[in-house]
Amino acid sequence: MxxxxxxxxxxxxxxxxxxxxxxxxxxxxxxxxxxxxxxxxxxxxxxxxxxxxxxxxxxxxxxxxxxxxxxxxxxxxxxxxxxxxxxxxxxxxxxxxxxxxxxEIPNLPADDVPDGTDEADNVEINRWGTPRDIKNAQEHFDIPAVKGSMDFETAAKLSGSRFVLLSGAVARVNRALAQFMLDVHTMDNGLTEVNTPVLVRDDAMYGTDKLPKFGDDSYRTEDGMWLIPTSEVPLTYMAAGDVLEEATLPLRYTAHSLCFRSEAGSAGRDTSGMLRQHQFEKVEMVSVTHPGESDAEQKRMLRCAEDILERLEIPYRTVILCTGDMGFGARRTYDIEAWLPGQNTYREISSVSTTGDFQARRMNARFKPAEGGKPQFVHTLNGSGLAVGRCLIAVLENGQQPDGSVKLPTVLHPYLGGKQAISADGALI
The missing domain is CATH 1.10.287.40 (Serine-tRNA synthetase, tRNA binding domain)
Structure with missing residues (x-):
């Protein structure tokens, strides 16, 4: 606002x-x-x-x-x-x-955001890791180790297109990824874990700039509740209507949740595999900060997300989005794109955005300056830390081996009972 x-x-x-x-x-x-x-x-x-x-x-x-x-x-x-x-x-x-x-009017871009019209005008600012030379690299759903544990046909029978059933080894790796991310964010990055509702009211969607513009992209229940598009919504709206003490800032939260999007504007895009689904999982990061600290906080959050990929040994690149590619509520956005050998390209796995006081004005979230004076609006930031399903894709594709098995990142081994790979026939070994 x-x-x-x-x-x-x-x-x-x-x-x-x-x-x-x-x-x-x-x-x-x-x-x-x-x-x-x-x-x-x-x-x-x-x-x-x-x-x-x-x-x-x-x-x-x-x-x-x-x-x-x-x-x-x-x-x-x-x-x-x-x-x-x-x-x-x-x-x-x-x-x-x-x-x-x-x-209805989008947020204003920060001065340092590059001008442009679409993703072709985004500017790369960082690159980490060297992609492996994988001969005849396959997409995640075609890797022999994965095929038996990633079922799109049964999911379609249950729910329609753009849903997936994960089972066996792949389901366990998916769970391990979320647990690993939460542990890093809570134990190493100082975020407070929150288990949020996945149903919210109109006010929460409006306050986090998802309404009225993106109503068609979300699912609404018959009694008027909304399934969250990301836990950014409940995590951020926790501060709605509050006047916080300056000394309590920043507030830093993380949550692992199911997310729901109708993908109304994405017909024909990424229909193969589980890259773009109606239901997916994310580990989200949200910060509520003093206005003078928000730019530094965005860089800190970006490093938190990049560090997850580095620990998983997944090559990535980081870009700053141009003015024409930024989301409605963002003042500045950095995207992290993981290397996917099966597509031979980098694909978005995290967006880290600052909204300035754009959301705070909509939900009347303020803080009381320590030196006195009128309450001021806080700044809010959000970022994926990371999208669990897309991270699973990156782990599977980057770990694929010539014999059809998948080698798993070392940091996941403790979450898998010491198992280090998925065999070509789909067993954790």
């Missing part, structure tokens, strides 16, 4: 920042709506002053026996009360319309 006062003070800068995203200028429209709202408020305040003055004069007229003046003033007070009520209702409606319009 944007601050209308900031737009009022510098409309040209607001439009210029939006234009970097490829959006048309809207400041004149917003300021016209704001002016109409403020005019109604001023008229209501004027009518209230008139009513207050007349009310004081009513008693005086009665006291001096001026019955005609008494009746005139009493009628005037009643008229002003009706006028005030009508003006307040109009101002309330105009305020709601302005708020709704502001909610």
């Amino acid at each position: 944007h601050d209308i006062r900031a737009i009022r003070e510098n409309p040209a800068a607001f439009d210029a920042a939006l234009s970097r995203r490829g959006d048309a200028p809207v400041s004149s429209e917003l300021l016209a709506m704001d002016e109409a709202r403020r005019t109604k408020i001023a008229q209501a305040e004027g009518a209230q002053a008139d009513a207050n003055k007349a009310a004081k004069e009513v008693g005086a007229a009665k006291g001096r026996g001026d019955e005609a003046e008494f009746e005139r003033l009493r009628a005037l007070v009643a008229e002003k009360k009706q006028q005030i009520a009508a003006l307040n209702e109009e101002a309330k409606a105009q305020d709601a319309a302005l708020t709704a319009r502001l909610a």
Whole structure:
């Protein structure tokens, strides 16, 4: 959500920042709506002053026996009360319309975000690891060690397309990955683990900028609850309506959860395998910070995510997204892309974003400055640490061997009872 006062003070800068995203200028429209709202408020305040003055004069007229003046003033007070009520209702409606319009406008990009129109304009800032030379590399679902434990046909019978059943060794490796990520984030990175609901109300989706824009991308129950697209939603909304003590910041959370997305805008994309599913798992990171610390916090979160891949020995590259490829609520986003030998390319496995105060304004999350003064809005950040299913794909494809088996990363061995690989016939060995 944007601050209308900031737009009022510098409309040209607001439009210029939006234009970097490829959006048309809207400041004149917003300021016209704001002016109409403020005019109604001023008229209501004027009518209230008139009513207050007349009310004081009513008693005086009665006291001096001026019955005609008494009746005139009493009628005037009643008229002003009706006028005030009508003006307040109009101002309330105009305020709601302005708020709704502001909610449709994306966040403004940070100054250091590169300009561009799509993913081709993203800028690589880091690369780690050297991809193995795997002759005739196969995608995850075709690796002999995996085939018997990754069932798309039965999942389709149960739920339709873009679902998968994992069983046996692959299911255990999937579970091990999530456990490993949580252990690293809680024991090494200082995040607090939270087990969140996967059903949330409208307010939580709106406060984390998923509504109204992305309603079609999410699943809603018949009683109006939403299945979370990621645990970013409940983790971030935990701060909604709060006025936090500055000394408690930053708040750092992590959660492993099921996530649900309708993928309404992705028809025909990534239909093979389990790269893009309606139901998937993520280990999420969320930070709530002081505004002056949010840029440093984003870099810290990025390193937390990169470190997971390094421990798993998966080559990756990190890019900063251009203005045209950033998400709706992001001020700046870094994507980490893992190397997938089966596709012979890097694919996104984590996005780490700062929203500035964009979400905080929507959910009224503030902190009390230690030195005193008015409460200020916090900054919120979120990042995948990591997407478990995509990480599973990367582990399987990067670990595939000529005999059809899969060698597993050393850091996962303790989570697998000391097992180090999946044999070609699908057994942990």
